[in-house]
Amino acid sequence: MLRMPEPDQAVVSRREAIAEALRAIVPGEGVIVDEAALRAYESDGLTAYRQPPLIAVLPQTTEQVSEVLRYCHENHIKVVPRGAGTSLSGGALPLADGILLGLGKFNRILDVDFANRCVVAQPGVTNLGITDAVARAGFYYAPDPSSQIACSVGGNVAENSGGVHCLKYGLTTNNVLGLEIVLIDGTILRVGGKHLDAGGYDILGLMTGSEGLLGVVTEVTLRILKSPETARALLLGFPSSEQAGDCVAAVIGAGIIAGGMEMMDRPAIHAAEDFVHAGYPLDVEALLIVELDGPKAEVDHLIEQVSAIAKASGAVTSRASTSEEERLTFWAGRKAAFPAVGRISPDYYCMDGTIPRGKLPIVLGRIREMSETYGLRVANVFHAGDGNLHPLILYDANEPDELDRAERFGAEILKLCVEVGGVLTGEHGVGVEKRDLMGTMFSEADLNQQQRVKCAFDPDALLNPGKVFPELHRCAELGRIHVHRGQLPFPDLPRF
Amino acid sequence: MSTTFRPETIEQVAEAVSWAAAEETPLEVIGHGSMRGFGRPVQTGYEIDLSALSGITLYEPDELVLSARAGTPMAEIRAALAEKNQHLAFEPADLGPLYGAAAGAGSIGGVLACNLAGPRRIKAGAARDHFLGLHAVSGRGEAYKSGGRVVKNVTGYDLCKLLAGSHGTLSVLAEVTVKVLPVPEKTRTVLLHGLDDAGAGTAMQRAMNSAHEVSGAAHLPASVAAVIGVPRVAEVGAAVTAVRVEGPGVSVDYRCATLRRELADLGETSELHSDNSRLLWEEVRDVRPLLSAPDTALWRLSVPPSAGPAVAARIAAESKALYYFDWSGGLIWLALPLVGSAAADAGAALVRGALTASGGHATLIRAPAELRAAVPVFQPQDEPSAALTARVKDSFDPNRVLNPGRMYAGL
Numbered sequence: 001m002l003r004m005p006e007p008d009q010a011v012v013s014r015r016e017a018i019a020e021a022l023r024a025i026v027p028g029e030g031v032i033v034d035e036a037a038l039r040a041y042e043s044d045g046l047t048a049y050r051q052p053p054l055i056a057v058l059p060q061t062t063e064q065v066s067e068v069l070r071y072c073h074e075n076h077i078k079v080v081p082r083g084a085g086t087s088l089s090g091g092a093l094p095l096a097d098g099i100l101l102g103l104g105k106f107n108r109i110l111d112v113d114f115a116n117r118c119v120v121a122q123p124g125v126t127n128l129g130i131t132d133a134v135a136r137a138g139f140y141y142a143p144d145p146s147s148q149i150a151c152s153v154g155g156n157v158a159e160n161s162g163g164v165h166c167l168k169y170g171l172t173t174n175n176v177l178g179l180e181i182v183l184i185d186g187t188i189l190r191v192g193g194k195h196l197d198a199g200g201y202d203i204l205g206l207m208t209g210s211e212g213l214l215g216v217v218t219e220v221t222l223r224i225l226k227s228p229e230t231a232r233a234l235l236l237g238f239p240s241s242e243q244a245g246d247c248v249a250a251v252i253g254a255g256i257i258a259g260g261m262e263m264m265d266r267p268a269i270h271a272a273e274d275f276v277h278a279g280y281p282l283d284v285e286a287l288l289i290v291e292l293d294g295p296k297a298e299v300d301h302l303i304e305q306v307s308a309i310a311k312a313s314g315a316v317t318s319r320a321s322t323s324e325e326e327r328l329t330f331w332a333g334r335k336a337a338f339p340a341v342g343r344i345s346p347d348y349y350c351m352d353g354t355i356p357r358g359k360l361p362i363v364l365g366r367i368r369e370m371s372e373t374y375g376l377r378v379a380n381v382f383h384a385g386d387g388n389l390h391p392l393i394l395y396d397a398n399e400p401d402e403l404d405r406a407e408r409f410g411a412e413i414l415k416l417c418v419e420v421g422g423v424l425t426g427e428h429g430v431g432v433e434k435r436d437l438m439g440t441m442f443s444e445a446d447l448n449q450q451q452r453v454k455c456a457f458d459p460d461a462l463l464n465p466g467k468v469f470p471e472l473h474r475c476a477e478l479g480r481i482h483v484h485r486g487q488l489p490f491p492d493l494p495r496f
Numbered sequence: 497m498s499t500t501f502r503p504e505t506i507e508q509v510a511e512a513v514s515w516a517a518a519e520e521t522p523l524e525v526i527g528h529g530s531m532r533g534f535g536r537p538v539q540t541g542y543e544i545d546l547s548a549l550s551g552i553t554l555y556e557p558d559e560l561v562l563s564a565r566a567g568t569p570m571a572e573i574r575a576a577l578a579e580k581n582q583h584l585a586f587e588p589a590d591l592g593p594l595y596g597a598a599a600g601a602g603s604i605g606g607v608l609a610c611n612l613a614g615p616r617r618i619k620a621g622a623a624r625d626h627f628l629g630l631h632a633v634s635g636r637g638e639a640y641k642s643g644g645r646v647v648k649n650v651t652g653y654d655l656c657k658l659l660a661g662s663h664g665t666l667s668v669l670a671e672v673t674v675k676v677l678p679v680p681e682k683t684r685t686v687l688l689h690g691l692d693d694a695g696a697g698t699a700m701q702r703a704m705n706s707a708h709e710v711s712g713a714a715h716l717p718a719s720v721a722a723v724i725g726v727p728r729v730a731e732v733g734a735a736v737t738a739v740r741v742e743g744p745g746v747s748v749d750y751r752c753a754t755l756r757r758e759l760a761d762l763g764e765t766s767e768l769h770s771d772n773s774r775l776l777w778e779e780v781r782d783v784r785p786l787l788s789a790p791d792t793a794l795w796r797l798s799v800p801p802s803a804g805p806a807v808a809a810r811i812a813a814e815s816k817a818l819y820y821f822d823w824s825g826g827l828i829w830l831a832l833p834l835v836g837s838a839a840a841d842a843g844a845a846l847v848r849g850a851l852t853a854s855g856g857h858a859t860l861i862r863a864p865a866e867l868r869a870a871v872p873v874f875q876p877q878d879e880p881s882a883a884l885t886a887r888v889k890d891s892f893d894p895n896r897v898l899n900p901g902r903m904y905a906g907l
């Protein structure tokens with residue numbers, strides 16, 4: 001288990017006074033101190049970690065957020081922002097000496113602008129809520145995390161969330177046009193808008209994926225797209241994951257960027273089939289779902305092409321959807337993969353590394369070996385198009401050391417991802433979970449530069465401390481330049 | 497005369513910048529120098545020229561990824577990609593000729609540092625959306641890396657985005673990794689003849705709001721269409737609105753025919769095929785219609801797409817500006833004669849005044865150096881944004897040695 005920083009007892013002992021001050025900013029029910037009520041916030045989607053916050057605050061306006069943050073800044077109180085609490089990396093895990101700032105009441109769509117193809121929304125609106133607001137006109141919001149009915153768009157921005165359609169349509173960061181942000185000192189900042197590029201330093205790009213460490217998002221402007229005319233899916237079964245991997249490479253090599261390309265391994269296929277009866281073949285090692293979208297003529301043409309490539313790559317099952325119902329059935333198993341695995345094991349732990357696609361066979365092979373070593377089963381689902389791997393490690397938290405083993409197993413998988421040229425997290429974020437692994441991917445110099453950026457936003461490290469960085473250096477220390485004056489500079493450096 | 501360092505390794509870059517930081521001596525950062533006229537003029541005694549830090553270090557077409565040292569010529573990158581029928585989907589503009597450089601002279605580092613993007617921006621995003629990883633040297637002289645070589649990556653802050661469009665003011669890029677994509681099999685452009693700006697706005701919006709995955713939407717008023725280097729466009733003899741579709745052949749044929757039908761009530765239509773289509777979008781991308789407009793200030797306005805025509809109308813009512821629209825109206829290229837009050841401010845008051853209602857920003861892309869020194873080249877920021885910009889600058893470059901003043905005076 002990872003450790004969080006020691007709570008500051010001086011702050012904990014001032015709890016009453018802090019609650020009083022917050023009530024002056026957010027009246028009514030918006031300040032929660034009741035132990036039972038606070039328990040609702042004690043964890044996010046990484047349920048192995050639990051910690052009720054000191055106080056929860058649920059502001060309703062940007063001005064309230066600004067005043068709460070200014071108060072916390074002036075009084076040196078830590079703040080953890082929270083959207084819907086579905087983070088799988090413990091990003092919204094509260095602190096015993098910190099305030100939990102819930103954005104749940106920011107749940108309104110502010111503007112639907114078809115002329116500029118965008119929606120302005122408050123951060124607590126759900127991901128699916130954006131699509132729901134524009135579906136009547138045939139539009140949708142492209143990034144579609146599996147948690148889309150629950151997760152908030154503010155959380156999506158903080159985590160730079162993705163979904164099965166990222167390869168073609170991009171992640172959250174490619175679909176955010178504007179933000180309103182409140183900094184820890186209460187400053188309200190507007191970045192971007194309905195125009196395509198924000199101008200100045202790319203604060204939009206920096207904020208997206210910053211896991212609540214740089215500022216609180218109070219408004220988002222998101223790009224929407226017209227829904228494709230048609231979509232069809234191919235269900236492809238392979239005798240080995242190598243062949244499925246070859247097929248993915250060959251599809252991309254042929255210049256085809258599919259709407260979605262998802263892979264599942266044998267344990268995942270079986271769990272999903274038992275759960276939803278999607279008609280998956282049970283005698284294959286790897287299943288690939290390839291979705292093609294666009295005009296009918298294009299989709300039919302590409303279905304032919306991909307079928308031929310799959311056959312050449314050794315597919316033993318190949319079925320193309322012929323109706324919308326069938327397409328959705330193909331997806332039903334994949335979409336239910338997490339809960340399906342949840343049925344065959346008391347607990348599971350979802351990993352999220354990204355690897356260069358070509359390394360898939362090596363990585364799956366090594367994961368199988370590790371599974372033996374740790375004595376824990378694993379099922380793999382994989383955003384094959386972009387190399388984002390989700391091994392689900394099955395364990396039982398009631399067994400004395402299984403959680404610990406699952407965590408060590410997970411950490412080893414992530415280190416392997418980095419070793420083969422990939423990264424620790426593709427879309428779930430570092431949070432608490434991968435915090436202590438940052439050193440496997442980044443040197444001290446890399447992390448120091450990141451922390452200096454943090455200092456530009458939050459010099460006292462009050463926003464979401466204990467997340468992302470294994471240790472926080474003091475900003476004053478990081479700012480120092482070590483001067484080697486008087487040295488003969490660059491004796492070997494070519495100059496003209 | 498200034499002294500030029502021409503490092504061949506990232507260590508040498510770090511050495512030069514460390515020295516500059518210690519001595520608090522500003523450095524001008526240059527890729528191939530093709531866009532030195534972009535931004536506020538920088539005057540330094542020392543330059544760091546990255547042209548010797550060159551070469552593609554990794555190219556895996558199946559993985560859709562390419563890494564190269566920052567000084568690698570764009571020409572070399574384009575050629576390597578073309579061999580595998582791939583490209584940079586953000587369609588980087590070649591703006592060097594605006595500043596007197598030869599066509600195709602830039603470096604990959606320069607393209608990313610300026611966050612250039614062409615007409616396909618509306619579908620594929622800008623340079624920042626394709627920038628996956630970097631090795632760089634901060635203004636402190638410290639080498640660091642960020643990002644990686646995979647598309648999906650949320651490990652740590654996305655410093656690639658922050659450095660894209662920072663014009664060399666935060667760090668010196670040493671090596672970069674970008675996402676590459678297959679070249680679409682076919683391209684075709686639907687032309688609408690003779691629309692006024694507002695009518696073109698309607699047409700482009702209709703095309704963009706269709707399911708046809710439009711990858712370019714531009715409007716060239718008659719005076720601009722007349723000087724386009726594509727005879728099939730110039731000979732229309734009127735304004736031309738262009739809508740591009742790309743993809744597999746069957747799909748492009750279908751979408752092109754459907755778009756023509758769907759736009760037919762707005763005016764006469766025609767279509768451009770492969771080479772003509774490609775040429776038109778290159779002209780639009782590289783601002784060639786306004787390339788030689790003499791005695792003008794060249795502006796680039798980024799506005800909400802639906803506001804484009806009204807913003808241009810406001811400026812045109814007070815000046816003899818030549819202009820055209822890209823990005824479905826969201827990008828306006830505008831050449832403003834340096835006469836009257838514009839002789840003193842390059843038209844900044846007029847241009848920036850025209851976007852207060854709609855939001856957006858205006859950049860002075862080309863103007864005599866005295867004007868670029870006197871007038872904010874980049875959109876002036878409000879107080880909170882300016883303060884944050886300064887803190888971000890200092891977090892990379894506390895002694896402000898990298899391209900000082902290039903983006904904002906004093907920074």
Ligand SMILES: Cc1cc2nc3c(=O)[nH]c(=O)nc-3n(C[C@H](O)[C@H](O)[C@H](O)COP(=O)(O)OP(=O)(O)OC[C@H]3O[C@@H](n4cnc5c(N)ncnc54)[C@H](O)[C@@H]3O)c2cc1C
Pocket residue numbers: 044045080081082083084085086087088090091092103123144145146147150151152153154155156157158159160161162163164211212213215216217218338427428464
């Ligand atoms: C079953 C399941 C499936 C999932 N599938 C996917 C998937 O396919 N793809 C994917 O990318 N993710 C997936 N996730 C992860 C998760 O849903 C996303 O990370 C989501 O974006 C989190 O949103 P949230 O509103 O729940 O944020 P929270 O969990 O509340 O918070 C996440 C982080 O964002 C910060 N934050 C939240 N709101 C704000 C704000 N307004 N301003 C500043 N910081 C803020 C928090 O401090 C925290 O660090 C899944 C999760 C579950 C439980």
